Amino acid sequence: xxxxxxxxxxxxxxxxxxxxxxxxxxxxxxxxxxxxxxxxxxxxxxxxxxxxxxxxxxxxxxxxxxxxxxxxxxxxxxxxxxxxxxxxxxxxxxxxxxxxxxxxxxxxxxxxxxxxxxxxxxxxxxxxxxxxxxxxxxxxxxxxxxxxxxxxxxxxxxxxxxxxxxxxxxxxxxxxxxxxxxxxxxxxxxxxxx
Numbered sequence: 001x002x003x004x005x006x007x008x009x010x011x012x013x014x015x016x017x018x019x020x021x022x023x024x025x026x027x028x029x030x031x032x033x034x035x036x037x038x039x040x041x042x043x044x045x046x047x048x049x050x051x052x053x054x055x056x057x058x059x060x061x062x063x064x065x066x067x068x069x070x071x072x073x074x075x076x077x078x079x080x081x082x083x084x085x086x087x088x089x090x091x092x093x094x095x096x097x098x099x100x101x102x103x104x105x106x107x108x109x110x111x112x113x114x115x116x117x118x119x120x121x122x123x124x125x126x127x128x129x130x131x132x133x134x135x136x137x138x139x140x141x142x143x144x145x146x147x148x149x150x151x152x153x154x155x156x157x158x159x160x161x162x163x164x165x166x167x168x169x170x171x172x173x174x175x176x177x178x179x180x181x182x183x184x185x186x187x188x189x190x191x192x193x194x
Contacts, residue, residue: 023094051157116165
């Protein structure tokens with residue numbers, strides 16, 4: 001059984017592990033590599049995909065939006081096992097693109113990991129999981145709207161990365177940062193569309 005993820009660099013190690021000997025890597029394979037039972041690592045994975053240049057692939061923000069929508073609904077229902085439809089699990093990334101992404105993310109990951117601590121855990125644990133799930137639901141609805149603007153989905157990816165890391169490390173400060181990012185995204189979307 002794989003060791004539990006505790007930081008961003010470990011996630012990148014798992015992504016490198018998933019791509020070894022592959023021409024392309026499916027989201028399902030990535031999900032199996034990081035673990036199917038924990039929402040934090042999956043939200044972190046989606047966040048990293050959206051923060052990276054992969055968010056520029058046509059359809060990727062919307063696909064990740066559907067995945068986040070399904071994950072957040074399952075979080076609200078307090079499910080223990082995560083389910084995603086086959087068409088999302090079959091969506092794949094070339095081994096070369098994934099290698100570029102993990103290489104690109106290494107330096108920021110080391111910096112971010114130094115800042116992560118278990119603090120203000122009451123903002124992440126227990127009943128605090130409900131507001132986080134609702135924020136994820138809001139981000140899921142926003143992602144398709146951000147797709148026409150090149151790399152705009154990266155801001156939602158940053159918020160999802162913070163939420164995933166907050167859930168993994170029980171870091172309430174990261175959850176607070178995610179809430180602030182989501183307020184900024186909501187304001188930008190409202191300004192653009194109203």
